[in-house]
Amino acid sequence: RSPRTAAAPTPRCCRRRSAASGAPRCSAPPSRASPAVLGPPTLTPPRCPPQWDLVCASRWKVPLEQTTQLLGWTLGSVTAGLACDRFGRRPTFLLALALAVPVGLGVALATDFLMVLVARLLFGAALAGAFLALYVARLELCEPPHRLGVTMVAGFFWIAGELLLPGLALLCRDWRVLQGAVTMILALLAACWCPALLLESPRWLLATRQPERARKTLQALAEDDCPQDTGSMLGSLLPAELEALSEEPPRPRYHSVCEICSSRVIWKNGVILGFAAFIGSGIRHCFTRNLVPHLPHFFSSHLALVGTEAAACLFVCLTAERFGRRAILLLCTVLTGISSLLLLALTQCKTPTDPRDAAPGRGEEREVQDLSPDVLRPLADLLELIVLTLSVVGTAASHAVTMLSIFFASEVLPTVVRGAGLGLVLGANFVGKAAAPITAIPNSRGFFLHHVVFASFAILAVLSIMLLPESQGRSLPQSLQDGESQRRPPLFRRPPREDHLPLLAPHAIPHGYSGLASSTKRMLRSPDPPREM
Template identity: 55%
Template sequence: MDFDGQLLRQVGGFGRRARLLAAASWLPNVPLALGLAAGLLLAATPQHRCRPDPALLPPELRNASGPELLNASTPPGSHCLLYRYPPPGGGLEPNGTGPCTRGWEYVLPEAGLLSTVVTQWDLVCANHWQVPLEQTTHLLGWLIGYMAFGSACDRFGRRATFISSLMLSIPLGIAVALAVNYVMLVLTRLLFGALLAGTFLSLYVARLELCDPPHRLAVTMGAGFFWVAGELLLPGLAVACKEWRLLQGTIVLGLTLLAACWWCPALSPESGRWLLATQQLEEGKQVLRDLAEGNGIRLEDDSYTWEHLFAELDNLSGGAPLPQYHSICKIFRTRVIWKNSLILGFTAFIGSGIRHSFTRNLNSYAPGFYFPYFLLVASEAVALLFLCLTVDHFGRRAALLLSTILTGVSSLLLLALTQYLMSWLIVLLSVLGILASQAVSALSVLFAGEVLPTVVRGAGLGLILAAGLVGQATTPLMEIHNSHGFFLHHVIFASFAILSVLSIMLLPESTSRPLPDSLLDGESQHRPPLFHSSQRQRHKDHLPLLSTRSTAGPYDPDSYARLVSATKKMLGSHHGASSGQTRPLLPARSRHNSTLEGM
């Protein structure tokens, strides 16, 4: 049964209660965005230098202080070295350098914080690789959460996955704030990221399945703007908290308030679409009744229609069936669903991974934390606004194609012409590439949610989001090696962007179409023509062998009879000429009938 066309319309469509639930689903994006973006502040590396060690100085300089002590101890511009002097009596000139012996002095605050993870455990100089490692581990946690909780969404439901992951994230967030060493920090941040990913994914799927086709884009983009609001709120919270442990505790407090409010089933009901798709009919009927009452629809006013719809649901299910769940393995056994998932996962990977190629070009023009951070956040907001204005009008596929082309062209121009371009043009192309890549990432996830069937939407969307996390993780991985291999990274992702343009044309169009519920619905989605012809040209068959519509006219008995008669005469004359004998092709009775047909 068509959920969007029949059931959702009967319960009031996107009515009052549906709008309330959609708006309520936006609010959790604020603490979730804080949880993901906080890693940039917790691991912010301030300016630093070695703390002077008087024991390394000659006896004549050990009583120095202030700038004199600093000049005698550290080389100019060095962050990780101290001067070494000859033994006493060997002179006052240094004869070499060596590593720091008494720790480091930091220039604080950094990004609004007076202490960070870096200053807590001195993750600088020889230990600086541990900072991008921690960031990569946190993203790995999100990747694991997307894949694990995506399957849980399809097996246990959207609400159960959302509540369980949200509740478990609170003690893990507290453990992060109370970490006593670097190893504990990495492990707790890994698990904390996995639980936040489960919360985000289950909420995204439930929100998408709540909306009818005309409102899916607006509701999804509204949630994206709340995510941006959370990212904009983060620097202000850092300035207010001052300490990284207190900032982490504030994020956990937001998650706690969220869990206290969203524990109520009225704010986070189970997805009726998923219940019906998995043959949980009684629970699905109850969710539809509650939604109808919240939308102001009285079931008593149209009891016949409701009884007819529920009876049809029972007939389609064959009585009282057991719930039917589908695992992630079902996606790999399909053809169209797997093809769409592979293409959209590829575009999500490119949109997230290529962004580092653009942001690195801006470091030399505006070093520091705030400029690149707010540039990325602002570009995300502009990209969401661009999608709001274009996607419903031109379609998902056309908007994704345009965004990918802009991303690839910007990357190729920067790759080939950076040394010849003026600085303002480099900044312009970098900003354009960031905007386009943000649009590619956001639209790939929405597109995937609309073409994946309900029974495997959680697992499939988890794969798409995980692919995006793999691309995003390339940024801290490059930092582990001090950006060695950046040129190769840029070449690979620019090539991938151009390659993805061809693959996007194989996608179906999901604008204003109902969400597929079963695997059969997902397999029945086909690629529409790239260019739409006019109404007059649409009836012309320029490629008859490839045409799916028959252009033959109606059956005409007289024309068919004349064709048969002429064919028989031709065959008869040919046979007589070749054999030298005149033998009738047909018996007399048949010839008489043929003569009548010719007349």
């Protein structure tokens, strides 16, 4: 919830609502401004925290605060992605979580609206960094058959948190107490859980030529998995590649986001998936706006939106592993575009229930007057039902497009630049989400243009998704060369699966880390040149 005015008397023109339930509305313009609201702030008791007005003339502050927080998530995603590729997944996650605690306390103890904006910006950036680092580290520890399932289970935990948040807000009854409770949960998480359980990604360590750190991480994983058979397991897994990489200890090699721009296939995949994530989050407001008349209360609308998100997550979990990432992303994008175009047409030709409400022109007035209200009312109800159905389907499909685009990008981007590339895709997602608070600004007249533009973008995204490769059942690309070697298969013909791949691939499998240094050395020592297939 957002801060509300408590010290000043409420003007009669205003119906006070929290920022979470929507922008407040004024029933009539005030005849005389209240000096307690528009004048200098009045003295409050020492025990009462400073509060300010968010209604009537100041209601523009609500979408401004929401947009600022989304801007923080965008900047945090990009910055944390760069840090993940340079310093590692684990340090980035712990640093972001440690920064979120004091910044969250700063939000709860803010003394004016400007301080709230700055603290919300930094708090969103810290949370985005923790989310991105944990997302990448979790993905890189999973085998190909389990990547989607583990990611969707984490998505269900996110949805469960969204469901519990209104109940926690009711218990706290004040936005400062709610912010403090969330911050204390983050502090407990950072102090007790994360340092012991979250290890650095061995896949990233090997891809950046850090075999000694990878050896220690793999040894810790093996000891936690099978403490009794640690010696035999390390004897069979570690020496094969780590000894080859350690013959001539190389310096760690890091890659920057500029190398993505100089590539061809990696850049194309990142741009398409970032564009799809932007469309999925930006077009959602076009659907949720039609649900507002049917869900006037905040809790009912919140539960409905979270329910559509859960349905989309379940749909992706059940279908993307069976039919492929690209096919399901294409299907969800088509559903989103068709629903948006139909809503754009239906909302412009609503049937009036009273013949006198019809606009005259070209003989339409006589045709409408010939119809009785008993005929017009069922037509209007049917049209309203169709609009409601398309809105629900479009909302669920847009959720599926967003989450599948982010997951798809994490699979096709190479390990050496996965953090930076995924940070850009997540940043595009949050930029699209900013469309909702921007169109909620008072006296905003651009909703129709916003709907037309995003519907056109959805059709364009359908055509561009056909250019993506298929990552289902495939190993994660490690180097830039692996990312550039990905090819687009036919739509209904998937590449062979590579299930249950070991973390350290044997010499016969050409999917190792950093190009499998030992295999490369043997090939260079061979007198016969490689044959062309």
